[in-house]
Amino acid sequence: MTRSPLRTETVLREAVAYADESGGVPSMRKIAERLGVEAMSLYHHFRNKDLILDGMVDHVFAEIEPPPPATEWRAALGHHAASMRDVLVRHPWAIGLMDSRGRPGPATLRRHDGVLGLLRANGFPVAGAAHAVSALDSYVYGFVLQELSLPFATAGELDEVASGILDAVGEEYPHLAELIAHRNAHSPAVEFGAGLDLVLDGLERWRA
Amino acid sequence: MTRSPLRTETVLREAVAYADESGGVPSMRKIAERLGVEAMSLYHHFRNKDLILDGMVDHVFAEIEPPPPATEWRAALGHHAASMRDVLVRHPWAIGLMDSRGRPGPATLRRHDGVLGLLRANGFPVAGAAHAVSALDSYVYGFVLQELSLPFATAGELDEVASGILDAVGEEYPHLAELIAHRNAHSPAVEFGAGLDLVLDGLERWRA
DNA sequence: GGCTGGGCCTTACGGTGTAAGTTTGTCAAG
DNA sequence: CTTGACAAACTTACACCGTAAGGCCCAGCC
Numbered sequence: 287m288t289r290s291p292l293r294t295e296t297v298l299r300e301a302v303a304y305a306d307e308s309g310g311v312p313s314m315r316k317i318a319e320r321l322g323v324e325a326m327s328l329y330h331h332f333r334n335k336d337l338i339l340d341g342m343v344d345h346v347f348a349e350i351e352p353p354p355p356a357t358e359w360r361a362a363l364g365h366h367a368a369s370m371r372d373v374l375v376r377h378p379w380a381i382g383l384m385d386s387r388g389r390p391g392p393a394t395l396r397r398h399d400g401v402l403g404l405l406r407a408n409g410f411p412v413a414g415a416a417h418a419v420s421a422l423d424s425y426v427y428g429f430v431l432q433e434l435s436l437p438f439a440t441a442g443e444l445d446e447v448a449s450g451i452l453d454a455v456g457e458e459y460p461h462l463a464e465l466i467a468h469r470n471a472h473s474p475a476v477e478f479g480a481g482l483d484l485v486l487d488g489l490e491r492w493r494a
Numbered sequence: 495m496t497r498s499p500l501r502t503e504t505v506l507r508e509a510v511a512y513a514d515e516s517g518g519v520p521s522m523r524k525i526a527e528r529l530g531v532e533a534m535s536l537y538h539h540f541r542n543k544d545l546i547l548d549g550m551v552d553h554v555f556a557e558i559e560p561p562p563p564a565t566e567w568r569a570a571l572g573h574h575a576a577s578m579r580d581v582l583v584r585h586p587w588a589i590g591l592m593d594s595r596g597r598p599g600p601a602t603l604r605r606h607d608g609v610l611g612l613l614r615a616n617g618f619p620v621a622g623a624a625h626a627v628s629a630l631d632s633y634v635y636g637f638v639l640q641e642l643s644l645p646f647a648t649a650g651e652l653d654e655v656a657s658g659i660l661d662a663v664g665e666e667y668p669h670l671a672e673l674i675a676h677r678n679a680h681s682p683a684v685e686f687g688a689g690l691d692l693v694l695d696g697l698e699r700w701r702a
Numbered sequence: 703g704g705c706t707g708g709g710c711c712t713t714a715c716g717g718t719g720t721a722a723g724t725t726t727g728t729c730a731a732g
Numbered sequence: 733c734t735t736g737a738c739a740a741a742c743t744t745a746c747a748c749c750g751t752a753a754g755g756c757c758c759a760g761c762c
Binding site: 326330 | 708710
């Protein structure tokens with residue numbers, strides 16, 4: 287029986303798909319099963335699992351819309367950051383992987399380079415562009431990290447959890463209780479936009 | 495032989511210590527071994543491992559210096575955020591745990607409540623305080639996440655990694671190369687402070 | 703035809719979380 | 733002092749994990 291050889295791109299695509307569907311990083315056996323292959327065969331294409339995880343993370347970064355190279359920086363960075371949040375929320379397992387892998391892949395480097403290029407073309411000095419990237423990325427990563435750790439997915443669940451906390455410990459945490467009582471339509475997208483505006487406004491200080 | 499019964503506090507303290515020393519979340523067997531006990535004994539105090547992880551995360555939050563209740567908000571929040579970064583860097587395994595556990599513990603709730611209280615006492619309306627906490631926490635979490643994923647620890651290693659990247663792919667990522675070439679004494683603490691100032695300045699917009 | 707080598711498979715080992723059942727230590731009631 | 737009860741700790745077992753070591757098969761070449 288003839289086999290079409292595994293290509294590393296295929297392995298990564300299916301591994302990402304499996305992670306998206308199952309909500310977590312798949313085991314070597316699961317990845318192999320999905321490809322109609324045994325687990326150990328994967329080791330002919332990747333020296334160890336970490337390299338697969340590196341590839342998966344880079345695969346996710348490749349989905350992020352890069353900022354258009356030489357446009358007005360504020361709107362371009364805003365769209366780019368929103369796309370980043372979209373992608374990271376679509377692949378919730380990815381952000382948890384980030385802190386354990388040191389070596390960025392080509393898509394990751396390309397994105398970094400693109401953002402730096404946009405800033406440099408808009409009057410940011412080298413050091414200012416570095417500060418700007420650090421601040422913007424920190425905000426996006428941190429926001430998504432918090433968004434993913436929320437103990438609810440739908441608005442209905444939010445109500446349940448909120449009143450649960452309120453009943454249990456309402457008087458011990460008065461300001462938290464106040465916040466929960468005042469809750470209005472609290473969409474993550476709106477909250478993200480508010481903080482993003484704050485950061486983008488602040489970047490101005492580092493321009494030439 | 496008489497045994498002193500395990501107390502949940504003891505288990506958590508030792509589990510945190512082990513994680514700090516070994517650089518990663520310990521297995522049930524490792525925690526038990528450290529306590530001079532068998533793995534399964536832990537299940538008499540914690541229904542499953544997730545509850546231990548919840549407790550470990552809360553244990554870390556308890557180390558964060560809370561902001562003094564009714565002082566000038568800007569300096570107080572700044573010190574608090576710096577303490578948060580300190581603690582999260584001292585326990586590098588903690589931030590990776592955050593996105594997988596939904597239920598915050600008492601220390602975590604207390605911290606949230608304290609920050610909200612400080613903001614409310616300084617003229618922030620409920621919604622504004624909520625925005626402020628979200629933005630500040632996002633920045634701190636995201637910064638630490640990036641700080642921990644850097645592929646080097648000392649300045650010497652940085653040089654190695656930097657010239658490595660430069661040689662390998664310098665011309666493919668010109669702006670990244672430029673950044674690396676221009677690198678100066680680039681301490682995470684300074685970078686953190688710069689972005690923190692940006693965020694703190696921006697919070698003003700949400701005061702009454 | 704035979705040789706070579708890459709792609710895949712088989713087997714095995716030590717680690718993981720935890721379900722289920724068993725032993726041990728302590729103390730109050732008879 | 734005995735007996736029973738109860739909780740804490742231990743033992744065993746299972747299904748899963750990443751991966752080291754080695755074997756088999758078949759396409760492409762000589």
